[in-house]
Amino acid sequence: MGEPVAAPGRSRSRRRGPLTYVFRLLVITYLVLLVAWPVSLVAKETFANGLESLRTTLSDPSVTFALKLTVIIAVQAVVINTVFGVGMSLLLVRYRFPGRRLLSALIDLPLSVSPVVVGLALVLVYGGRGGWFGPTLEDHGFQVIFATPGMVMATAFVSLPLVIRELVPVLEEVGTDQEQAAKSLGANAVQTFRRITLPAIKWALVYGVVLSLARSLGEFGAVKIVSGNFEGQTQTATLSVEQKYQDFQQATAYATSFLLASVSVACIVVVSLLRPRTEEKR
Amino acid sequence: MVETVAPSQAARRHRRIRSGGATGLSASSGIGLGVAVIWFSVLALIPLIAVLVETSTGGWSAFWATLTDVQTAAAIRLTITQALLVTGVNVVMGTLIAWVLVRDHFFGKRALEVIIDIPFALPTIVAGLVLLSLYGPRSPVGVNVANTRAAVFMAFLFVTLPFVVRTVQPVLAELDRDVEEAAASLGASRPVIFRRVILPALFPAICAGAALSFARAISEYGSLVLLSGNLPLRTEVTSVRILTYLENGNTASAAAVATVLLGVSLLVIVALDLVQRRVARRG
Incomplete structure (x- = not known):
């Protein structure tokens, strides 16, 4: 083809007009004012007195309890969502069955349902007083609402689609050729999954798991309703931030927020470092 | 033996025809789908339906x-x-x-x-x-x-x-x-x-x-x-x-x-x- 000599439009579209710089400046200002500056203030508030505020926060037993509980619940929810997510993605992509489209649309529902509605919904079914299944379950010694199982469920609910949304496009792109080849050479289902499917979806899976983890650690509304928010019993880190702030222990609230924010920013950074590698691999 | 195998094959063939896709459900993936749908229902669908039912009990x-x-x-x-x-x-x-x-x-x-x-x-x-x-x-x-x-x-x-x-x-x-x-x-x-x-x-x-x-x-x-x-x-x-x-x-x-x-x-x-x-x- 070669460079068209008499095409002024082409060179114009390549040159950086003043508009490019206006746009760039506008976008940077917007993002700094909306996200970067406010987020950086949390770090500033936390380290205003050196490490003092972090030290007092981490020696507060109610905060350390809340942080531990948050990690326990988030890990359980992420494990459940990972297993469910991998299975569901494989089923949605590899198989055709009645109701598949409906299921695939419903899977996205948790992303757009309000956390408060999630909490309400779980209480209506599993609540000890007047829930559909709650009283029966409690008679058998299994308390869901105001206890850990309900909190894990609420957390799993809100981060349910994240793994699936990452895996489905990758699985669709990879196709089934290699899996069929492996099967024809005598590999069983487990071998095929471990040797062929898993390596292909590895990075998308890590991406989905990291996002689920970030989302699970930060869940607030649904957990607030389902847990009952009892300090030292069912209070997670995000709930503790709210309480400490309202109890005028703002230094503690900021320090806990700083810890939560660092983890979520770390998750985002990990994901952004992984992403280009997945794209190269395709 | 024959009696137990034959109906399941027939059922599978029937399912494949109904879905119209190249890959219908095998027995193991069918069980997997069942488990996944039950978990999804217990976690999300039944609670969300409960919200609608609770609303409807009060009437319009x-x-x-x-x-x-x-x-x-x-x-x-x-x-x-x-x-x-x-x-x-x-x-x-x-x-x-x-x-x-x-x-x-x-x-x-x-x-x-x-x-x-x-x-x-x-x-x-x-x-x-x-x-x-x-x-x-x-x-x-x-x-x-x-x-x-x-x-x-x-x-x-x-x-x-x-x-x-x-x-x-x-x-x-x-x-x-x-x-x-x-x-x-x-x-x-x-x-x-x-x-x-x-x-x-x-x-x-x-x-x-x-x-x-x-x-x-x-x-x-x-x-x-x-x-x-x-x-x-x-x-x-x-x-x-x-x-x-x-x-x-x-x-x-x-x-x-x-x-x-x-x-x-x-x-x-x-x-x-x-x-x-x-x-x-x-x-």
């Missing part, structure tokens, strides 16, 4: 009475107005951010990519605290939006930032630049190229992003707790209203308001599915 008049309650109606109106405003801002700013991320190259672009995802991963209560420290009573820039409607707007804007950007960005990156160059060589000016060539290609993605950010905004709760003060009739949003009903033991009213939010979520999902199918059909 109770539902309507709840929604027309002065405080609830004000909360719903505030939520929808602010969500629409924020979605409008996101459509413009989100597309612009996506444009800069795809077409411009400068030092620190990777940092912007990280910044855009932060609102998605940051715990919402922390998001509220974060905004409060810059735009609250102790603001270093002297802007105090705490306990005003502007606080609701700010919080929505923060939590919905990634949606339009992340849906438009991949489409813009895939866009064939030859068409733009052809239009330019035929004498089209840059605004005309944008309006006639780029915008139509981005339109479905912008719609999808707008729908997601609207749905996210109307369901927001955590970031408003510390920021908006939840003043009845002034800064109280729909989610807070549901929580208040629930704390007062009025589950029927809580479920009624929740049903409205669920209805909007479902509409958004249906709309997204239609947009995606339209895009898929165009190839």
